Amino acid sequence: MAGNSIGKLFRVTSFGESHGPAIGCVVDGCPPGLPIDVRVVQRALDRRRPRVVGAVSQRSEPDAVEILSGVFDGRSTGQPIALLIRNRDVRWLDYSRIDQLFRPGHAEYTYWHKYGINDHRGGGRASARETAVRVAAGAIASSWLGAGHGISVSAWLSRIGTLELPFRDASDLAASPRFVADARLEPSVEALLADYRDSGDSVGAEVAIAIRLPAPLAERAGDWGHDWQGLLGHALMGVNAVKAVEFDEAEDALQIRVAVKPTPSVHLPRRTIDKAGRPAVLMTRGKRDPCIGIRAVPVLEAMVWLSLADMVLRERAVHAGALTGGD
Numbered sequence: 001m002a003g004n005s006i007g008k009l010f011r012v013t014s015f016g017e018s019h020g021p022a023i024g025c026v027v028d029g030c031p032p033g034l035p036i037d038v039r040v041v042q043r044a045l046d047r048r049r050p051r052v053v054g055a056v057s058q059r060s061e062p063d064a065v066e067i068l069s070g071v072f073d074g075r076s077t078g079q080p081i082a083l084l085i086r087n088r089d090v091r092w093l094d095y096s097r098i099d100q101l102f103r104p105g106h107a108e109y110t111y112w113h114k115y116g117i118n119d120h121r122g123g124g125r126a127s128a129r130e131t132a133v134r135v136a137a138g139a140i141a142s143s144w145l146g147a148g149h150g151i152s153v154s155a156w157l158s159r160i161g162t163l164e165l166p167f168r169d170a171s172d173l174a175a176s177p178r179f180v181a182d183a184r185l186e187p188s189v190e191a192l193l194a195d196y197r198d199s200g201d202s203v204g205a206e207v208a209i210a211i212r213l214p215a216p217l218a219e220r221a222g223d224w225g226h227d228w229q230g231l232l233g234h235a236l237m238g239v240n241a242v243k244a245v246e247f248d249e250a251e252d253a254l255q256i257r258v259a260v261k262p263t264p265s266v267h268l269p270r271r272t273i274d275k276a277g278r279p280a281v282l283m284t285r286g287k288r289d290p291c292i293g294i295r296a297v298p299v300l301e302a303m304v305w306l307s308l309a310d311m312v313l314r315e316r317a318v319h320a321g322a323l324t325g326g327d
């Protein structure tokens with residue numbers, strides 16, 4: 001199975017490579033008649049873009065989204081919604097050296113090994129550039145379920161390395177360039193990131209996600225049980241660099257913790273192999289992100305919305321009109 005689609009009834013299929021002309025996705029199964037505003041999708045994408053200038057990414061992409069189909073007069077038609085983001089900042093020479101060498105810990109080796117051919121530019125399909133379209137699709141799901149249904153999903157950076165970052169305040173989180181929910185901890189996070197930037201190394205992180213459902217839905221979610229957790233786990237584990245997902249059911253909310261591994265590209269010499277399997281040494285250069293867990297926050301939030309949309313449609317199929325019916 002190719003693994004480019006997620007969801008059964010609310011189904012998203014993504015396409016595109018890091019340095020190809022565009023990335024995008026098709027969202028199939030979105031109910032008709034929902035208000036879809038391209039500016040809402042754009043705002044979600046802007047949240048995923050690096051918010052600290054020069055600090056976290058090698059490239060500068062505007063991530064301007066276009067809606068090509070499935071929306072008429074500002075409403076979903078019930079037909080496939082195609083979302084397109086053109087790649088603009090495509091500097092392929094940056095990657096010429098790794099044409100023959102694999103970055104240890106990066107998924108590009110897996111793609112090459114599996115298919116025997118890969119677009120190596122910027123990691124090709126293995127690049128987390130693909131996560132932008134997950135965020136765009138998640139914005140469609142959240143504009144449906146987040147509006148008027150009393151569902152809320154909130155994610156924050158809960159740990160970076162050994163530094164714990166507990167939730168303090170929603171307004172701190174909204175204002176934070178690094179999705180930290182306690183503004184007092186922001187300087188410690190910056191100091192830690194500066195250390196990793198200076199040393200050339202990278203650091204892992206944990207993202208917490210709190211999900212609140214309105215009472216009738218929460219009751220049904222109890223019955224969904226493992227089904228829903230299975231769906232959520234699958235969606236979250238499918239995000240690049242995610243290594244573990246933990247569920248914690250509180251009285252009135254579901255809290256999830258997601259472990260994100262350190263950035264594979266580091267400014268340190270790493271032992272690797274070339275395409276012929278010969279040992280080699282690789283050191284990546286240029287600007288780089290010492291902690292990808294930060295940019296994973298809006299991506300993971302989007303995956304939760306996508307799973308919720310799929311689960312709600314599955315429930316509707318069983319109990320017609322029972323959940324969020326009448327949209």
Ligand SMILES: Cc1cc2nc3c(=O)[nH]c(=O)nc-3n(C[C@H](O)[C@H](O)[C@H](O)COP(=O)(O)O)c2cc1C
Pocket residue numbers: 057058103105106107108126127128129131239240241242261263264265288289292295296299
């Ligand atoms: C938001 C995000 C940004 C990422 N940025 C980078 C990056 O700049 N450099 C890098 O080497 N890997 C980056 N990655 C990880 C790669 O996408 C790669 O696919 C990942 O290491 C695959 O790991 P896995 O096979 O263990 O899931 C990023 C991951 C995410 C979620």
